Structure formats: structure tokens, C-alpha cells
Amino acid sequence: MTPDEPHDAVVVGSGAGGAMAAWVLTRAGASVLMLEAGRDYSPDESPMLNMAMDAPLRGVGTPDKRFGYYDATVDGGWDMPGEPYTMAEGSEFMWWRSRMLGGRTNHWARNSFRMGPYDFKPRTRDGLGVDWPVTYDDMAPWYDKTEKLVGVYGSNDGLENHPNSGPGVLHTPPKFRVWETFLKAGGDAINIPVVAARRAILTKQIDERSPCYWASACGRGCSIGAAFQTTTSLIPWAKATGKLTIATGAMVYEVMLDATGKATGVRYIDKATGSHKEAKGRVVVVAASTGETARILLNSKPNGRSEGLANSSGQVGRNLMDTVGSNISAYFPQLEGRPRYNEDGAMGLHAYIPFWDYKRIQNGEVDTPRGYHVEIGGSFGDPGMGVGSGLDGYGSSLRADVKRRYGSRIGFTQRGEMIPNANSYCSIDTETKDKFGIPVLKFNFAWSDHELKQVKHFQTSMKELIDKLGGTLVSEPDEPAKAISKGGEIIHEVGTCRMGSDARESVTNQFGKTWDVDNLYLTDGSVFASKAHKNPTITIMALAMRSADNIATRLRTGEL
């Protein structure tokens, strides 16, 4: 079919949420038109084994490619020429966009931790934020299906609020490397768990995708299909049904409604010609990413309603959350000069530190209500431009120091839960338009004391662990207010169109269906009711799968 013909479903966005919806719907027999603002992209373009040496500036990040020359993101980053966003005075927010087929799934770190029972009912536990309209038990089968489809390595450790996956779901995780074994020994001694990480990476062949071959940074994209990205999986699979039409370079700016209040499709700008076009469908699914989905709704003004579409609750754009981030790193003399071997492995996490202190929180012995996990980095990695950091002097002793120090530094990265607050939201900046003439987003963002106290907990705990292992801090961490990441910087932004069980306080129901428009669905991170410390994407996909299943049923029964 062509983009001009009416389809059963119009899906906006081809990232984690959009591609999952498109795959479920096409498999159920529905015709789907996927509109993607970026260019067509195939991971066959990925420069997988190229050396840093062959890239300009040894591949370091620049304003053209913020995460490095070989990073998979094309036409994206913190700033995009001609496509600004603005910030309210006193607010800082960073918004990462990847305008390409597959969106940010082409280069995400693939860390995939399920949310647990506490995470879906946070208000019930501590009175803060809101509960989700679903429980963990509702979601468990969808997590299993998603993980099985996606391919996730990890282990079932039966830890509190870190649920096991169903039998046979997980791929075997790669072995710990020397420095991870070392950290585990320290953690064991002071009751900080160091366990296998979970990542959306295959370690055995399950379909046409190959298992990890233990080389090449996953952020470059994985052309062999081992690291999950929608461009090696959901999108080609949906295409193979013969039911998917993709229009790239299609910048959607509003949802159209008919006189009865049903969505009829969307309007978009065809970037190649600059012409405005309409795409029609029985159901509209918006998954343009948390910020952009809110922007499209707020810019849709059916019958001149200034509050935007699906916004009778006033919650569109509200409750913007990101992950709490901060870092500590240390040198460990005990790791100096250790025997060399290939520590590339799956490049990212083999091990991590899941949150362990729930009991003390429950007993009121800890002053921060919500947890975090710690992502760790070390290894004899590909030496980069930072190889000399911290070294001194010159001459043959410097040569010796480089070798001695190599592989003895470990970085600890906090990834924590943020509680939604009234000062963090996005709205339309009525003064500023992008190069297409579309009004842009304006961000307000503020952390609260809860998050700052959580940073303190992380700093104290990690210093204890580093101490136990005889490490020396690279530098003393800053005060929490300075150490904490900027809003959006961790690129886990969620929550601008939260789901709930009450139409007055939420934008969608538990299936991502907007309360106000019966055939308008949202299937990206915008629907999150809370931002657990777990990285969001596996949950985005599990929710998208569940919502799309609901759409498919309603299409089949003729309800839509």
C-alpha cells in the first residue's frame, strides 16, 4: 500500500514503542502505516570493527556526533539544527533525539531490568507519586513474552523487587570479568549484591539474528542482530508480513479528529518536498518518544481547544521524569599490572549492583524513599583518548605508568528513581517554532530533596565498597546538588502522558488508550506513571506489546 491510502493503523515513530506496536498489529493482520521523521537506516551501515584510529579525532564526541563518530545516531543529539527546544528560566533539561528509522534503539546500551511489584505501586508503599493502573502480576507475562522475543541475557537471582523471568526466557549471561569478580568479593563482604546484569543481547541463536560475537561497542549498532534494535528485528519482521508501509522523512505535527471526536489520522510534513500530507487510519498510535508525543498532542487543537488533544485531565506534558544519575570512580592498586586477556565481552555490563536496601527504607532507617541501581564500568577496553588521564610526568616512567594503570580503574554510575513533581513538565513554547513551522517544547525541570538524598546514599555506599577493596577515589564526589545529572541527561525521560485508573488524573488507561479519544493510543515512555530506577525500554516494549494486543482485539471485533 502507499502512504496516501487509508490503513487500519497509523503508527507514529519507529523506536521501541512504535516498532513493537507495528509488529504486533501487522502480525494480527492489520495494515499499518509507520511514519518516521528520520531517514531510512539499516545497521548494515554500522562500522562495527573500525578502529578509533581510523576516525577523525580518534572518534571522540563532537557537536556533530555527541556520542562519538562511530555512534549509530545519525541526525540527532542534544541539539538538532533548526529543531530547538527551550527551557524555562532556572530550568535545565537535555533532550536527546535520534531521528532515524529505529530511533534510539539503534544505539541504546541494552540494559534491560524489569520493574518489580514495588515499582508498580509506589504510592501504596510510601504515599508519594501515583500507582500504576496495572500490577506486576498483570505485567509479568508481557515481560516474559517481550524478553523472549527481544532476547535478553541475565540470571534469576530471586532478589527483592527484582523479579525472576519465566523459565527458559533469559539467555545465559556472559562470565564476569576479573574486575567484576573483584567487585563481587568486596560487595559480598559488606552485603552489597553484585549479580549478572540483564541486557537485550542474544548469547545464543534464536532466529536469523546471530549471538553476540564479543567485540564492537553496541552503541555503533549491531549489524549481526545480537544487540536488540528495531531495525534488525521488529521492523523487518513486520515488513515480512506484507502489511507494513513505512514513510520516512515524515514529520508528524498533529492528530486529526472528525466531528464525533474520533481520530481519523495525522498530518505530517514530507521533509523531502516540504508538502503537508494527511495519513488516515482506523486507529492512531503515537510513539514519537516521551517529549515528542506530548508535543504532538499539545499542538493538536481540535475545534480550537487550546489545551490540546486528549488533555481534559490537564496532565499532558506533566509528570516529566528522568533517571537520577551520578558517578564515582576509583583506582584499585590491587588491579594494577594484572595479566592481560580479552575483556571486551559484550562490551557493556556483565554485572551490576541491583538496589538492596529496601528493608531499611521500609523501617524508616534510610532517609530516601526510592532506590537506584549501579552500573559499573572497567576493563582492558579499547584504549581511547582518556588513556592518559590522571598520569603525571614524562619519559620511560610514564610509559610504565600507562601500562600499570591500564584496567585498574572502575566507574560506578548511579541510576535512580525520580518521583514526579509539579515543577517538572513540558509545554508548548508559543514564541518559538522549528524549521518546519511547528511550535517547539519548553521544559521545566527540578529535582526534589528525595533525589538528592538518594545521591548521598549512593555516594556513601560506593565509598564503603571502594574502601573495602582498597581503592582510591579519582576525586571526592561533589555535593548531591552538584553531583546529580541534569534533567534528561540520562535519556530515560518518561511520563508526560501518564496512564492511570482515573480519567481525571491521567491521560490514558492501562492500555495506553487516551481517555478522551477512543481510537488514539500512546505506546512509548510517555505513559509511565512512575520512573522506577530500572531503565525504561524493556517496560516500554512490554507495555506497547500489551496495548497493541488490545488494539488488535478491538480492530478484529470491529470496535475500532
Added chain:
Amino acid sequence: MPNSKASDLVMIDRRVTLKWLMGAMAAGQLAACGDGAKGVTWAEMEAIKAKGYGTDPDFNNTAAPWPLTMTQAELVAASSLADIILPADGDYPAPSKLGVPAFINEWVSAPYPDQHRDRVLIINGLAWLDQESRARSGAIFASADTAAQKALLDEIAYRDRVKPGLEKPAEFFSRFRSLTLGAYYTTPAGWTEIGYVGNQPGTGDYPGPTPEAAAHIRAVIEGMGLKYTAP
């Protein structure tokens, strides 16, 4: 430097001095001239206007697209400084043999803000190095004898022993050292020397630590009185 090149160096050096003089005049700092190395003002430089590689570069053609800007004299100084930072050692060649000066040139010529900051530091720093060396021994840095070169570097190369008043040259040196090390250890020779044996696709399960590496860490962990868990 071999003697045969000495005359080239002097000539080139004069050109640098001239360029520096013009820069100093523009910055209204002429009064400082003729005062040896104190004349280097570490002045801001005009930003490079060339195009970057863009947001969607072609991985089949990865050459940096911007023109290189360092003068011959700056390259000579950079090359000799890099070779003192990491002198050749057995199988491991000096940085100048691995293209490190050319890399520094690519770096300081790049049209991006971080590299611009380094350019101001490094171009001024290289001029400082030559002028300071001249003021002390009559020769530019590359032509000075090893003892003189080291005496100079000893005043700026150690974080806790920077000679008062030489903070800016020390900052230059530290940045130059970082770039030199980064450029050096990202080459195949650098990988071999440091012991990086990755970027090698394999089949089957990830093998994990070699028996030797595992035995080593086990001894370390148990030596600390902690419990070792085999991977």
C-alpha cells in the same frame, strides 16, 4: 634534531616568531616583546570556520574534512615534545613514527569548541616552548640538547612541582601529554604495548578470564581476606 635540518628550523622558526609578533600586535601586547618567553600571551585565537564531518558522516570515507593548520615549526616542536614524553623503547617506536604530530595537527585544526580550546593552549604552548628554550639556551626546543629540554620540562611536567609562574605552560603540557598518550595507544603498536587484545570477533560463549588471570585475581582477593567466587 639532525644538523642537516637545523637551517630549515631556524628559517621556519623566524616565521613563527613573525606570526606571533603579528598576533601580539593585534592583541596590543607588543610591550611584552623581546622579553623572552614572557611574551607569549596565551591569547584567544580566531575560531576555525571549516565544515565538520556533519551529523551523518560517510563511514567509507573517514578522513577528517577540515584543512590542517599547524606550521612546519609548530609540527617540529610538537614532534620533538611528543618524542620526549614517550621516548622510543625497544619494540615501541617514538610517537613521531606513529603519526602523533599529524594527529595533533588534525585535532587543533578541527572546527569544534573543545578542539578550539586545545588549539589556543597548544599553539601558544608550542610557541612558548620554543621561546623559552631560546631564552635559556639560544636554541629552539627541538634543537636544544636533551639536558636542556629536560630541565625545561621538569618545571612544568609534574602536577605538584610546577614552578611558580609557569602554571599556564604546565596546563599546556598536561593537555599535550593527554593527546599524545591518547593518539599513541590507539594505534596497533600502542595496543600491543598496553596489552589490549580485543576487537576480535569470536564464536561460542565468551571465554572469560584466562586461567592465569583467574588465578591471579583469586590470589589477590584471598590475600585481602575476601571470598573469591569463580566466574
